[in-house]
Amino acid sequence: MIRYAKPTTVDEALALLGEGAWRILAGGTDFYPAQGAKPFRDNVLDINGLTSLRGIFETDDHFVIGARTTWTDIIRHPLPSAFDAxxxxxxxxxxPQIQNVASVAGNLCNASPAADGVPGLLILDAEVELSSTAATRHLSLPDFILGNRRTALEPGEMVTAIRVPxxxxxxxxxxxxxxRYLVISIAMAAARLVVEDGTVTEAAVAVGSCSAVAKRLAxxxxxxxxxWADDGLAAxxxxxxxxxxxxxxxxxxxxxxxxxxxxEIxxxxVLTAAGPMDGHMVAAA
Incomplete structure (x- = not known):
């Protein structure tokens, strides 16, 4: 018999996950296309009732993005310019309809090489919070996404947040x-630069759709x-x-x-992240 459950607390959800195998349903934007015309054979754990997992919160040293936070929430929330990517x-x-329901954690758990959100989180040194009835652990994003459609999620665990220092x-x-719109990427890139006195002191660059998982480029x-933060960065x-x-x-x-x-991208x-140069902004074409 197939079970469907929609818990209203994280503890309830984790207790159910500890009892057996479930497919977690969040936004559903990947869940239903992946199912296709096949009949449902898995228990479904609908986490859309977990209101505590939606939102962006700030601690002394982190921004915490709840697992059910949508992409529209990301767009609308006031965040520092390091989050622009x-x-x-x-x-x-x-x-926009997808952005309104698709969750940030779902984008990570789907583990597509073309997941739009991964490069932007990689350059922020994001880590994933995994919770179960036994413990809560934190993994860096490269340690969480292991390959095409593969993650480090263990039985009984669910993603509860993404933490960004x-x-x-x-x-x-x-x-x-x-x-231009509604397209799976051929390639994508995110860059974060810290520029002090005209010099790049910190650089983080990540690329997606060009390997089994998105990668930082050391x-x-x-x-x-x-x-110097000038046009020579492109060279x-x-x-x-x-x-x-x-x-x-x-x-x-x-x-x-x-x-x-x-x-090229x-x-x-990089040039856009570097900001104004010689009094003008270098913009991505």
Missing amino acids: LKQAAREVGS KPAGTSAFVKLGAR GVEQALRGR AVQSAPMTELSPIADVRGSAEYRIEAVR VARA
Whole structure:
């Protein structure tokens, strides 16, 4: 017999998860397409009644994004400029109707290589809070998303929050698709820079849709640190190693095209994150 449950507290939800196997239903924007025409055979745990898991909260040293927080919530919430890339990515998650119901945690748990929210969270050093009846643990985002549709979730666990250490700097997100709206990305990039006295003192760069999971680019970050925040940043990106990437060829683009295109969109994200240069703003085209 298939069970359906809609708990109203986190403790109740975790107790149910501890009893057996459940498929968790949040926004449903990935849940139902993945089901397709197949009959339901799994118990369904609907967490849309867990109001405590929706919202963005601030502690002394973190921003805490509840697991049921939607992309519209991200767009509307006043956040520092380091979150600009995440806000820009939020506007790319399907249509406004999708953004109104799709959850941030669901985007991570779906673990698609093309998940729009992951690069923007990677450059913020986000970690995932996993809760069960036994314990609560925290994993860095790279330790949580293990591969295409694979995460580190253990039986009996659910994501309850995403935690972001209070970040500095400004960030930007650039997505390349076959059309402007409602598209799965060919490649996407997020960059966060801290610029002090005209010099890049901190750089975080991540790319999605060019490997099984979105990746931080250590070689690019190293190439940017210590440089003047001017147009030379684009040249640094073009010549930096991107060994973390292993793009595939599919209907949206060849591997060769992706690797060429990603250098351009990383450069655009970096220049935008760097902010005004010589009295003007360098903007992503």
